[in-house]
Amino acid sequence: MAKVDDAELLEVVGRMVRISSPSKPYFTRGVQLTKLDIVRYFLAVAPGALRGILDRPVVLKRFVNGAEAEPFYQKRAPSDLPEWMRTVTLSFPSGRTAEEVVVDDAAGLAWIVNLGCMELHPHPVCTGDLDHPDELRVDLDPQPGVVWTDVRAVAMEVKALLDELGLVAWPKTSGSRGIHINVRIEPRWSFIEVRRAALALARAVERRCSLASSKWWKEERHGVFLDYNQNAKDRTTCSAYSVRPLPDARVSTPLRWDEVMTCDPADFTVLTMPNRFANIGDPHAAMNEHADVLDALLEMAARDEAEGIDDAPWPPHFRKIEGEPARVQPSRSRTSAVKKATKKKVTKAEGEDVDPAAAPVAKKGRRQSTMPLIVIAQSSDKAAAEAGLERWKEKHPEAAALLAPDDVLVDRMRGSAYVWYRIRVNLRHVPEASRPTQGVPDPDDDPTRAWSDLQEQPS
Incomplete structure (x- = not known):
């Protein structure tokens, strides 16, 4: 390791990676960690961290001023990309395109971490086929006040259903309050089909478990929300071994299923993870050896449709999808009574007074709350x-x-x-x-x- 100006040069897999401002504080409110500490952490767990991002376009979520300042997202690759780093052209739902960074080795991992990328956000596709995801992502998002015990219970319900369907599931802590469950799949289905399968899964778990919710709007959710929209195109979640901006520098940690009901996410941090990785390895080491099919979940989705259960709302920046319900918060939609009132016309004959008890006609366009x-x-x-x-x-x-x-x-x-x-x-x-x-x-x-x-x- 050589020092150049205020930077450190690290030799990683035969390449020289420049770490600028290595002593810059990245965590100060709980643990004390510098940028160089974060780089060294990722190099210590590189085989596991690379498993989630290798050969995938990556959205750069940059904490340029450390974990305690607001980050920003950068889809397009920086102009000063090293000659040994790759990019791939990715299209977005808006129709625009961008050259996104692709990481091929530990040197590339260190290079993006130097940009402030503590959370790794890969797309669920590989560069050889950008239109067909090879991963179904189940994001368990606990609502305010929901305890960790409930999150774990919903995770086990998800596993039970996936087991019944013959799908191999890989759990990890989100690094915050939730759990992510990923399923490697054959890259045969479009983003729309994969999202459709995820929605069917969320609704099935909701029917089986009172703690689970598939409702998109926050005001309708309860318990643990299964965020099916994380499978829509251009959506990403943090991958394994990502560092989250919490005071204890918590890590999104791959788990064995027998750990889910006993683990405490606070135990997995930048300071503890290297030893865990050295002692037990990566619990998801065999993940790429499995590629499942979505037929059973898509059959569940077809049954929902046959029973009149419509699609669910998409993220706001997506174009309106055929079959999608109104993309408006329930509290901002009109009640059925108001709709009837707008249709009801109060008429009178010449010289006749209007019945003062008649229902007033609601003003067109006025929003009426359905929830207090x-x-x-x-x-x-x-x-x-x-x-x-x-x-x-x-x-x-x-x-x-x-x-x-x-x-x-x-x-x-x-x-x-x-x-x-x-x-x-x-x-x-x-x-x-x-x-x-x-x-x-x-x-x-x-x-x-x-x-x-x-x-x-x-x-």
Whole structure:
């Protein structure tokens, strides 16, 4: 290892990789880790980390100022790509294309980590066939307040169903609060078909397990959400051995199934993972030896359709798909009663008074809430928004005591140049007469307001 200016040169599989600002702090609030520490971690677990990204286009999620600052996503390969790094042209649902980075060895892994890529986000395709995924991804996303025990229970239910269907499943911690379960598949099906299979799986698990939810809209979810849309084209999840931006530098860790019900995700960190990897190896070492088929899941999807169960919403940036329901939050859709009211016409003959008891005609375009949701706080600072929620609970203790864990909705809102947080509360479990009314959010920092006010000004 040679020092060049403020950089370190590492020799990795015969290549020289420049690590800029090696002493730059990446974690300070819990463990103390520098950029070079993170690079060395990935090199220690390189065979496992490469298994999830090798020969795949990778979205660069860059934590250029460490884990405690906001990252940004970079789809296009940097202009200063080393001559030994590959790219591949990937098309997006929008119709645009980009040259994305492909990692072939540990040197390439070290190079992207130097860019701040602690979370590795590969697409579920290999460069030889970019239109047919070779992996089905089951993302178990616990809703606010859901405990780890429930996440593990849903994971075991997923395994039971996949076992029945003859599919080999590979679990790992998400590195945060959830669990990812991946299934290697033959690259025979399109993204639409793979997503369709994932949706059928999510709905089947929901029917079998009361803790599971397949509902897309946050206000309808409960328990553990099976995010089927992670299988849509251009969606990625962090792969095995990724480092998550939590104070303890937690790692997304491959597990054996006999570990799922006893493990604690807090045990798997940048500091502990190299020893685990050296002692037991990679629990997913045989993953690429299995390539399953989706026939059984697609048959389940066909049965759902035959029974009148429609498609579910797609991510917002996708074009409208045939058979997809209205892509609008339930709380923003009109109730059936309002729809009937808009169709009902109140008429009168000449000289006749209108019955004052007749139902009024709802104004066209007015949105009526189907759920008692109120906005509590909105801020670019998540901690400030959460503090606002606590103040609201102190102000309304009776209502707060009746909230279920998944009645608190924390939305991470993303704009072209900003990220902000909105916290809403669903008052469905609070008696109507006791429900607090919508007040001014505290704090009330909405970065879209200036744009909205501008749009409303007369031209």
